[in-house]
Amino acid sequence: MSKHPIDSMISSFIETLASEKGYSVNTCRAYANDLYEFSSYAAEKSGQDSDEESEISTFMVEDANYLLIRAYLGFLHKKNKKKSIIRKLSALRSFFKHLVRRNIISDNPLELISTPKQDKNIPAYLTxxxxxxxxxxxxxxxxxxxxxxxxxxxxxxxxxxxxxxxxxxxxxxxxxxxxxxxxxxxxxxxxxxxxxxxxxxxxxxxxxxxxxxxxxxxxxxxxxxxxxxxxxxxxxxxxxxxxxxxxxxxxxxxxxxxxxxxxxxxxxxxxxxxxxxxxxxxxxxxxxxxxxxxxxxxxxxxxxxxxxxx
Missing domain, CATH: 1.10.443.10 (Intergrase catalytic core)
Known part of the structure; x- marks a missing residue:
């Protein structure tokens, strides 16, 4: 069975968010940024170099697994606030659920990944x-x-x-x-x-x-x-x-x-x-x-x- 390059799958997913879900341009852009960040990390982590001319990741979505996601979360914790990590993880969940629904992959690598608890920040307000x-x-x-x-x-x-x-x-x-x-x-x-x-x-x-x-x-x-x-x-x-x-x-x-x-x-x-x-x-x-x-x-x-x- 042929495998699917992650970047083409991300592009298809973003089109679905815009056309079928009615997501705004800004929301679609945010999803794309978070997912392509993961794509770059996955390609580097797996030792698969990106195409130097097109900068397209050669990583295949079928190769994503629990250990890769755990490693990525560790990578995010080094440079991101908890709110950003939760957002990026949410984008990944939506993406891989989409792939499962479309029968592109059989197992969701985020199935056993828990979401960090959001800090209870009280919003700033004026009296x-x-x-x-x-x-x-x-x-x-x-x-x-x-x-x-x-x-x-x-x-x-x-x-x-x-x-x-x-x-x-x-x-x-x-x-x-x-x-x-x-x-x-x-x-x-x-x-x-x-x-x-x-x-x-x-x-x-x-x-x-x-x-x-x-x-x-x-x-x-x-x-x-x-x-x-x-x-x-x-x-x-x-x-x-x-x-x-x-x-x-x-x-x-x-x-x-x-x-x-x-x-x-x-x-x-x-x-x-x-x-x-x-x-x-x-x-x-x-x-x-x-x-x-x-x-x-x-x-x-x-x-x-x-x-x-x-």
Whole structure:
């Protein structure tokens, strides 16, 4: 029986993720990077040199075994953080499961490999007071200022990812109902409510650049850069960095910290965990549960201070 070069199998797998699973370009690229890293390691470890001109690995997927995977994990532990190792291992699991399903290999070499436990990191977030100070510090006497205020009001009000915000069009906003339609990971669509302050700021921004007809040109980006094009996630992060540098905040602030703040403040105020999961677009409830640790820490601190017989 003929064997299959690992690089051609990786290429086929990535095509499957894009065409059948609907994975985003960024996700497919991340999978490819992790898998080709393993391909290079496997070829070197097995003493099979890559083609010097094409740099294609000559390693065959049928030659992958438990001992090779264990050695690769040891190699990763020398230069990667646990989170990266877990991600790379997840990519390998998906890849070899795909090969088994397609009857390309009969045994999965990762069958007996356990996944390292993820560290329980509490996400960085702003207090309510810090969040309000940040938003109120953004001046709205210019078009760019009004746009920036609308951007961060929207992020905090809805909890959407910065990539989701950058992808919003005018047609994504239902001004009457106070809802926005976003496309999350894997192109999954969800409807998210936003508060009146955020909606009013969006309206003011759109009126400033379009006049009273804020619904015209529905397919154009909701938030525009100076060239009337779509803002990038990096440019949004740079704008936020500028505001943060102007006054002291107790935690590192990134666009994702605004999302963490939204989740934390919602749960602290008594919101149902599954509702917050739906709003954030989390596939797994365990991802959302990270935010409950913040509330529990605060609860224990209050208990220790107040209970007479602790």
């Amino acid at each position: 309510v007071d810090e969040m309000f100070r940040l938003l109120d510090s953004i001046k709205t006497d210019t078009v760019s200022g009004l746009r920036n205020r609308a951007i961060f009001e929207t992020m905090y009000s809805s909890g959407i990812r910065v990539s989701e915000l950058a992808g919003l069009n005018v047609s994504s906003v239902d001004f009457g109902a106070g809802l926005i339609k976003v496309f999350g990971k894997g192109g999954k669509e969800r409807i998210v409510p936003i508060g009146s302050k955020a909606m009013d700021t969006i309206k003011s921004y759109r009126q400033k650049i379009q006049g009273d007809n804020i619904l015209s040109d529905k397919n154009s980006p909701l938030f525009l850069n100076k060239n009337k094009g779509r803002l990038t996630t990096r440019s949004i992060a740079r704008v936020l960095e500028k505001f943060v540098s102007e006054f002291c905040i107790s935690v590192p602030v990134s666009p994702h910290a605004l999302r963490h703040s939204f989740a934390t403040h919602m749960l602290d105020a008594g919101a149902d965990l599954r509702v917050v999961q739906e709003l954030l677009g989390h596939k797994s409830l365990s991802t959302t549960q990270r935010y409950t640790h913040v509330g529990i820490d605060r609860l224990m601190e209050t208990y220790d201070k107040a209970h007479p017989r602790k």
